[in-house]
Amino acid sequence: MLKKGASITNIVIILSSWGVIKIPMLANEVKFLGIKFMGIRWVLTVISIFTMGYFMALFVKTRDLPKPEMESKERILTIKQEYCIGCGVCVKLLPEYYEIRDNKAFVKQDPKEKSQIAVIVKMADKCPTKAIVVGQSE
Structure with missing residues (x-):
């Protein structure tokens, strides 16, 4: 069973990860800035993403999200x-x-x-x- 707000956390983590942790970007950082810089930036980014997901789950409640109106199968x-x-x-x-x-x-x-x-x-x-x-x- 997921904790309340877990879906918000998951959405933030997935979208943030997709946006900032990309293999070509990491390869360019290694090439131009060095592996040490890339590693530190990657670790700090991952920590930031999980922290942001945690705080989003605290502040945005599931009841505040818009819900689609359920249509009955008997509707004409x-x-x-x-x-x-x-x-x-x-x-x-x-x-x-x-x-x-x-x-x-x-x-x-x-x-x-x-x-x-x-x-x-x-x-x-x-x-x-x-x-x-x-x-x-x-």
Whole structure:
């Protein structure tokens, strides 16, 4: 079981390591500055990365991280948040089904009748990024 905040620590360590500990950079340091300099710099960098990861885990709590909204498999209407640009076309055309929160569109409610689905499909085609998905409930 991971400690609380361990995922933040892991992210900081992985990204920092990828950014500063690269074999070609180490080879150039050995060639131009010497192996002693490269070794000292490498050890200090590794210590700094782990220290930074530790402090990030202390200050950034998991509850503060944004969580993707969980979509139910029984939803007829969904919005692919990674595609939504928050233009508001859906909200202007069908405000009873959509709303804008944090510059992204969200589904307020699913259609209750099958006759409403045709209207929603027609409106979904007007979404410039095709982020609106209309599917049948399972």
